[in-house]
Amino acid sequence: MIDDSENTTSNPRVSNGVATISDIVNARLSRRGFLSGLTTLTALSAAACASTEGSQSVTDISKAENLNAPLFTFEEISRGSDSTHHLPSGYTGDILLKWGDALFPDSPEFDPHNQSEQAQLKQFGYNNDYLGYIPIKPEQNESNRGLLCVNHEYTSTNLMLPNVAGNYPDSMTKELCEIELAGHGGSVVEISEQDGQWHVDRNSKFNRRITAHKTPMEITGPAAGSARLKTNEDPKGRLVAGTMNNCAGGITPWGTWLMSEENFNGNFLGQLPEEHSESQNHKRYGVPGGWYQWGKFIDRYDVSKEPNEPNRFGWIVEVNPFDPTSKPKKRTALGRFKHEGAENIIAPNGRVVVYMGDDQRFDYVYKFVSDKAYDASNKAANFNLLDSGVLYVARFDEDGSVEWMPLIYGTGPLTEENGFASQADVLIETRRAADLLEATPMDRPEDVEPDPNSGKVFVMLTNNHKRVDSQVNAANPRADNQFGHIIEITEPDGDFTSTKSKWEILIKCGDPSSPAHGSTWNPLTSPDGWFGSPDNCAIDPSGRLWVSTDGNNKTGAADGLWAVETQGPRRGTSRAFFRTPVGAEMCGPQFTPDRKTLFLAVQHPGDEDDATFENPATRWPDFEASTPPRPSVIAIRNNTGKPIGS
Ligand code: FEO
Ligand code: CA
Ligand code: CA
Ligand code: CA
Numbered sequence: 001m002i003d004d005s006e007n008t009t010s011n012p013r014v015s016n017g018v019a020t021i022s023d024i025v026n027a028r029l030s031r032r033g034f035l036s037g038l039t040t041l042t043a044l045s046a047a048a049c050a051s052t053e054g055s056q057s058v059t060d061i062s063k064a065e066n067l068n069a070p071l072f073t074f075e076e077i078s079r080g081s082d083s084t085h086h087l088p089s090g091y092t093g094d095i096l097l098k099w100g101d102a103l104f105p106d107s108p109e110f111d112p113h114n115q116s117e118q119a120q121l122k123q124f125g126y127n128n129d130y131l132g133y134i135p136i137k138p139e140q141n142e143s144n145r146g147l148l149c150v151n152h153e154y155t156s157t158n159l160m161l162p163n164v165a166g167n168y169p170d171s172m173t174k175e176l177c178e179i180e181l182a183g184h185g186g187s188v189v190e191i192s193e194q195d196g197q198w199h200v201d202r203n204s205k206f207n208r209r210i211t212a213h214k215t216p217m218e219i220t221g222p223a224a225g226s227a228r229l230k231t232n233e234d235p236k237g238r239l240v241a242g243t244m245n246n247c248a249g250g251i252t253p254w255g256t257w258l259m260s261e262e263n264f265n266g267n268f269l270g271q272l273p274e275e276h277s278e279s280q281n282h283k284r285y286g287v288p289g290g291w292y293q294w295g296k297f298i299d300r301y302d303v304s305k306e307p308n309e310p311n312r313f314g315w316i317v318e319v320n321p322f323d324p325t326s327k328p329k330k331r332t333a334l335g336r337f338k339h340e341g342a343e344n345i346i347a348p349n350g351r352v353v354v355y356m357g358d359d360q361r362f363d364y365v366y367k368f369v370s371d372k373a374y375d376a377s378n379k380a381a382n383f384n385l386l387d388s389g390v391l392y393v394a395r396f397d398e399d400g401s402v403e404w405m406p407l408i409y410g411t412g413p414l415t416e417e418n419g420f421a422s423q424a425d426v427l428i429e430t431r432r433a434a435d436l437l438e439a440t441p442m443d444r445p446e447d448v449e450p451d452p453n454s455g456k457v458f459v460m461l462t463n464n465h466k467r468v469d470s471q472v473n474a475a476n477p478r479a480d481n482q483f484g485h486i487i488e489i490t491e492p493d494g495d496f497t498s499t500k501s502k503w504e505i506l507i508k509c510g511d512p513s514s515p516a517h518g519s520t521w522n523p524l525t526s527p528d529g530w531f532g533s534p535d536n537c538a539i540d541p542s543g544r545l546w547v548s549t550d551g552n553n554k555t556g557a558a559d560g561l562w563a564v565e566t567q568g569p570r571r572g573t574s575r576a577f578f579r580t581p582v583g584a585e586m587c588g589p590q591f592t593p594d595r596k597t598l599f600l601a602v603q604h605p606g607d608e609d610d611a612t613f614e615n616p617a618t619r620w621p622d623f624e625a626s627t628p629p630r631p632s633v634i635a636i637r638n639n640t641g642k643p644i645g646s
Contacts, residue, residue, distance in 0.1 A: 125152030131588030223332035248341030260339035264313035269295030357445030396475035455494030483510035483532035522572035
C-alpha cells in the first residue's frame with residue numbers, strides 16, 4: 001500500500017497531546033525506554049560494528065577481499081528512478097501476469113477503457129502484492145509447475161479508471177465501485193515453466209478469482225458467531241462476502257494460502273454516534289477511513305447502516321487453492337488488526353507458529369502458536385489447525401529480550417472490568433487488548449519472517465516519522481524514523497513457540513553517508529546497496545534474506561529488492577538486485593524451491609503525486625499510448641540457468 005496509508009496513529013497509548021490515563025502510564029514507559037534506550041543504542045551500535053570495523057568509511061570496500069566471500073555474486077544495479085524496471089546483467093525478467101489478464105477460457109480480453117465488473121471478476125486483479133508459490137506435484141517437478149497465489153491489495157482509483165480523476169469523488173458510480181471491488185482480493189493461477197519461460201495455463205481447473213464483494217467466506221475460530229459479527233446479511237455472524245486489502249501473506253506447510261486483511265478501515269464511510277458500543281473500537285482501527293466511495297452505494301460499507309461490518313474484516317483468511325469451490329476461512333484465532341503478513345513455520349514440537357505485523361505507526365508484532373501439532377502424513381488433518389491456539393503480542397525489552405504476552409480472555413487485564421466478555425471480544429479488539437498488556441509500540445511492523453535454518457525471525461519496520469524523542473525505545477531507537485529498520489529475533493534453540501526470545505537490530509536503514517540518518521549498515525555495503533522503508537521480505541531456499549521496499553523514493557531512488565547478508569563478517573551488507581518503475585512499490589518476493597526463478601510483484605506503477613489514468617507517471621509494462629500502467633508479476637531467471645543471486 002502506498003506509504004501514507006498507515007500514516008495516522010490510532011494507538012491511544014502514544015497519541016500526542018491528549019493525556020489519557022494510558023498516556024500517563026506510557027509517559028513513564030517512554031521515559032524509561034528513552035533513558036535506557038540510549039545506553040542500549042550505544043551497546044547495539046558497538047555490537048553491530050564489532051565485526052565490521054565501524055571506523056571504515058562507507059565506500060571503503062578495499063578490505064572485502066580479505067573477508068569472507070560475499071554470499072551474493074550478482075552484479076549490483078545502480079540507484080535511480082525511471083519509467084521501467086532494472087535487473088542485474090545476465091538476468092531476464094518476463095512479465096508473467098498483468099492486471100486485466102484473462103484467467104479463464106471465457107475471460108473477456110482486457111479493455112481498460114471499457115472495464116466492467118463482470119470482466120474484472122474473470123481477470124487478474126489490481127495491485128498484486130503477496131506472491132505464494134505451491135508446487136502442484138512436489139514429488140515430480142516442484143519448481144516447474146505450480147499454483148501462484150496472488151493478493152490484490154487495493155485499487156488505485158485514479159489510475160485504474162478512465163475519466164474519474166478530474167471530478168473525484170462525484171465521478172464515482174455504483175458500477176465503478178463494483179469494478180474496484182472485483183479488482184480486490186486474490187487470484188490463484190496455474191503456471192508452468194518450459195525452457196526458461198513461464199506460462200499461465202488459462203484452462204487450469206485450479207484458476208480462481210477471490211474478490212472483495214462476491215466470494216463467500218466462513219468465519220471460524222473463537223469469534224465466529226459473536227453478536228458483534230452479525231449483520232443484516234448474516235444474522236448468524238458466520239458468513240461474510242469477500243476479503244479486502246490483502247497485503248502480504250503466507251503459504252502453510254499443508255499447502256494452503258494465508259491472505260492478510262490489512263487496511264480494511266479505508267473501505268468504510270459513514271459515522272456512528274460517539275455513544276455507540278462499537279464507536280471506540282472502530283476508532284482504534286481508523287474506521288471509517290473513507291478512502292473509497294463504496295459506502296455511498298452499498299449499505300454494508302456505511303458504518304451508520306451496518307455498524308458491525310468492519311468487525312468482519314482485519315482477519316487472516318485461509319484458502320485451499322487446490323479446491324476452487326472451497327469457502328475461504330477467516331481464522332479469528334489469529335486476531336484482528338491491519339495484518340501485513342502471515343509467514344509461518346513448524347516448531348520443533350510440531351506446533352504451527354504464524355508471525356504477524358500490525359502495519360500502523362505505533363502498533364505491534366504478534367505471533368500465533370497452534371494448540372495442536374502439524375501432521376505431515378495427513379494433509380487434511382491440518383485444515384483447522386489455525387482455529388485454536390494462543391495469540392501473543394511482543395514486548396521488546398531494553399535488555400534485548402522479547403516477552404511474548406498471551407492474549408487470553410480472563411487473564412491479566414483482559415477481563416469484564418475492561419470490557420472483554422469473551423475471547424471473541426479479545427480477538428475482535430486485539431489492538432486494545434494488546435494496549436492493555438503494554439506491548440511495545442513499533443515503527444510500523446510489516447513482514448515478519450522466520451528462517452527455518454537459523455531459528456532467526458526478521459521483522460521489517462518500515463518507518464515512523466511520527467515518533468518523537470520521548471517515545472524512543474531500544475527497539476525503535478530513532479525519533480522521526482524516516483527510513484525504518486530491521487530487527488532480528490532469535491528464538492532460543494530454534495524453539496519458535498518460546499515466550500522469551502532475544503532481539504537485536506540488524507540494520508537501521510537510510511543513507512549511511514548522511515550522519516543525520518543515523519543508519520547502520522555494514523560498511524562493505526556500496527552506495528547502491530542501502531535502502532529505506534523495508535516492507536516485504538523472503539528467506540530464499542538457501543536461507544538468505546531478501547528485502548523489498550515501499551517508500552525508498554524518499555531517498556531519491558525507486559523501490560526495489562535488495563539481497564541482505566545476516567551472518568559472518570558481511571552481516572548487515574546489502575546489494576541492489578531489482579528496481580521498480582517510477583511510482584511503484586516492490587512486493588511479493590517469492591522463489592521456486594530450486595531458487596532458479598524469482599517472482600516479484602510490481603504494485604501501483606506510475607502512481608506519482610497527481611498521476612491519473614490519462615496521465616500516469618509511466619505506462620509500464622505495455623508502453624502503449626492509451627494503456628494505463630498495469631500492476632504486474634515478473635518471473636526472473638538467470639540467463640545461464642543458475643540459481644538467482646548465485
Ligand atoms: Fe500493504 Fe503494509 O503494506
Ligand atoms: Ca506493501
Ligand atoms: Ca514474506
Ligand atoms: Ca508498506
